[in-house]
Amino acid sequence: MKTPETVRWAGDAIDVLDQTLLPGEVTYKRCDTVELAIEAIYLLRVRGAPAIGVMAGYTLALAMRIAAPADRDMFFDVLESEKARIDAARPTAHNLRWALERCAAAAHHADARSVDALHAVLLEEAHAIAAEDRELCAAIGRSGASLVPEGGGILTHCNAGALATAGIGTALAPLYTAWDAGKRFQVFADETRPLWQGARLTAWELAQAGIPVKVLCDGAAASLLASGQVQLVIVGADRVAANGDVANKIGTYGVALAARAHDIPFYVAAPSTTFDLGTPTGAGIPIEQRNSDEIVEPMGSPMAPQGVEGWNPAFDITPHGLIAGFVTESGILRPPFVESIRTAFGRHGRGA
């Protein structure tokens, strides 16, 4: 399965597939300053928890090259401040902080003495995160392919596909894997207001791959699930708490409630890197509040009357009780999640 490349290191710059322009334009935006790289994260040119992790690693490597600290001590001082600045770009995705911490730790633990060598370590770690993410996606695809109903329908929300990762995606990975193995099915993509990632991104990458996809308004999901056309709901995650509560794109929780009402299994696909064992429950996950204009002025066209504000949380929390299982690189985790998650990722996993 050939899927698009979201982020690539371009030698002292990062090229980012600008997802705000999809599906109309396939353009890579060159980020050759830290400001441009952080903006790319904040404006969702690059988005999806795993891809944000990959971007974070490269952004840290880029930031350190631009800062050009004179010696080893200064290197580690600057590293802390650059980490904090990048970490502030978006608060909810666990992979952002996870990748920054991992790269910083690699520098701290490296034998490298020279600043040049430390730069090399950071970049190598960023490359490693990207390469491993590709592997994680492939493994998630293998873990979840058997869930895909032959001849059936699958509903997904937002985009947890190739465009959200360095590989074939998380929620869409089992679909790609099953399709490659010859299964045939129909995907339904919630359009995912306010930023239309379902219509713009999920529909685009599935259509590119030749997989049938229809788009629906988010409010139509409950009706679709009632209609009998869907046998599986699968979404990604921005962060999973230790008890299995999931932060994902706003609208996910309502889909999970509707899936439960119709006894349709609701799965969350995520690599170990998205599990945050340091956060006991969903109540501890910070939820990014975004600009009201994304709602009241979609695509820059005023939709609500002037002076009326939008309520615009970017994510919601789906309680673990609504989740049938987590599709991970270590197989499918089943309830009780507090145990299955700890067993899978608690000590050895990179999410710890």
Next chain:
Amino acid sequence: MKTPETVRWAGDAIDVLDQTLLPGEVTYKRCDTVELAIEAIYLLRVRGAPAIGVMAGYTLALAMRIAAPADRDMFFDVLESEKARIDAARPTAHNLRWALERCAAAAHHADARSVDALHAVLLEEAHAIAAEDRELCAAIGRSGASLVPEGGGILTHCNAGALATAGIGTALAPLYTAWDAGKRFQVFADETRPLWQGARLTAWELAQAGIPVKVLCDGAAASLLASGQVQLVIVGADRVAANGDVANKIGTYGVALAARAHDIPFYVAAPSTTFDLGTPTGAGIPIEQRNSDEIVEPMGSPMAPQGVEGWNPAFDITPHGLIAGFVTESGILRPPFVESIRTAFGRHGRGA
């Protein structure tokens, strides 16, 4: 409470407040042909079950004047074909057919012998429907005002306000009535994709009245209900079946499920004219499927990739079990609805 006039008879034409242009422009569209009047219904220049009923009455009166049948027999022949043509404009709203049948029956039962007198009977009946709708709205306001939580929050979906009726609305009528009586509260309006009636219409008319309103994406409703900011959900209806199942704007069902999950009462406000006692359950209500472009090309901007279709039912069915009560001109109907609806409207009600 001063609210906008949606439909008015202009003497051989109907002036319709063009709701497709709100909130940017407040313009009345003159419909001086049957085609323009039907188009106004289909394109949702006029929408909302009660307002569609009012429009249907005037459209039938207009159609008969334009057709200008030569004698009484021809009058009733033409009446049948014009009724059928108007009835086909939108299949779900009960008030459309109800108003056409009522006007036709008035002509049949009138003492009028001349064609001119029959024209007068039709127009008088259309005026009566409009005047009665204003009364129904006011009565619904009185029935439901006590449900409005002082200092609390109310969620509504789509627009079941003044713009959906000839009066102060159905779902919004209790809010207007409570506000006039001095209660203060915060309204949350689902934006209501694909046509943004919540953002464009509900937010507009509430803001005009000085009532605080925030707009949210439809997918955010479950998260809002989880947040504790809302104590009442109230929506309108396009048709209510004899058992209390409700057809209303797509997205209503998901809101009802989320309200149930958080023990927040979910009410449906509708006049007797929206109750269809001839349809036993929601399964018998025809659901209008609208053009895919409303989803994949919102406001004419391609959002999904070319060739990808939208799944676009205009309405969904909320099962009666999720409904706390119906706010009607005859008070609040409580479960079991099959009995309370029959008692209220079964023999004497105009919905029979």
